Amino acid sequence: xxxxxxxxxxxxxxxxxxxxxxxxxxxxxxxxxxxxxxxxxxxxxxxxxxxxxxxxxxxxxxxxxxxxxxxxxxxxxxxxxxxxxxxxxxxxxxxxxxxxxxxxxxxxx
Amino acid sequence: xxxxxxxxxxxxxxxxxxxxxxxxxxxxxxxxxxxxxxxxxxxxxxxxxxxxxxxxxxxxxxxxxxxxxxxxxxxxxxxxxxxxxxxxxxxxxxxxxxxxxxxxxxxxxxxxxx
Numbered sequence: 001x002x003x004x005x006x007x008x009x010x011x012x013x014x015x016x017x018x019x020x021x022x023x024x025x026x027x028x029x030x031x032x033x034x035x036x037x038x039x040x041x042x043x044x045x046x047x048x049x050x051x052x053x054x055x056x057x058x059x060x061x062x063x064x065x066x067x068x069x070x071x072x073x074x075x076x077x078x079x080x081x082x083x084x085x086x087x088x089x090x091x092x093x094x095x096x097x098x099x100x101x102x103x104x105x106x107x108x109x
Numbered sequence: 110x111x112x113x114x115x116x117x118x119x120x121x122x123x124x125x126x127x128x129x130x131x132x133x134x135x136x137x138x139x140x141x142x143x144x145x146x147x148x149x150x151x152x153x154x155x156x157x158x159x160x161x162x163x164x165x166x167x168x169x170x171x172x173x174x175x176x177x178x179x180x181x182x183x184x185x186x187x188x189x190x191x192x193x194x195x196x197x198x199x200x201x202x203x204x205x206x207x208x209x210x211x212x213x214x215x216x217x218x219x220x221x222x223x
Binding site: 042043091098 | 149150151152153154157167199205210211212213214215216217
């Protein structure tokens with residue numbers, strides 16, 4: 001079956017670095033997405049990886065290992081506004097997204 | 110501002126009633142989607158449409174129907190609402206064949222069925 005696993009909740013300190021991991025199993029693979037979702041709001045796109053390696057975009061970076069079925073989202077210089085849920089989603093062979101349940105990130109001052 | 114508009118933003122309705130959630134996009138995306146989001150679960154796909162005139166079933170289609178008469182509109186209908194359909198519903202669109210195929214989401218419709 002198809003499955004996405006990510007931690008339910010993580011806590012980090014303002015100014016620090018946090019890594020949110022995601023493992024996936026899909027029928028075929030056409031890329032890995034990360035979305036951010038603030039409470040009561042819609043998800044917004046953060047990153048897309050289809051090739052192995054690290055993609056850096058400002059304070060946020062995303063890594064993919066296709067052979068391991070593994071990705072992580074790295075958030076640097078954490079700010080209070082980064083408190084949100086982070087959703088991992090993998091695109092299968094039909095380009096349909098399989099979603100994880102999301103990781104709630106709590107930032108403490 | 111370009112994007113996706115959903116209506117209503119919130120609704121309470123009695124079990125057994127018929128309800129249509131509206132979704133309109135102005136980005137001319139070919140694909141549109143309806144998801145439901147429940148606490149502790151990932152987004153679950155209800156129905157999708159890869160192009161105007163075609164629709165497909167997602168992971169949890171029972172009790173829901175959709176239509177895609179044109180590019181911009183993708184309404185979701187609950188023919189006879191049941192309490193288990195209490196959820197937050199998100200409409201999304203994407204350009205299949207685009208660089209990333211990222212989804213753009215509407216603000217959501219919070220539905221409570223009593």
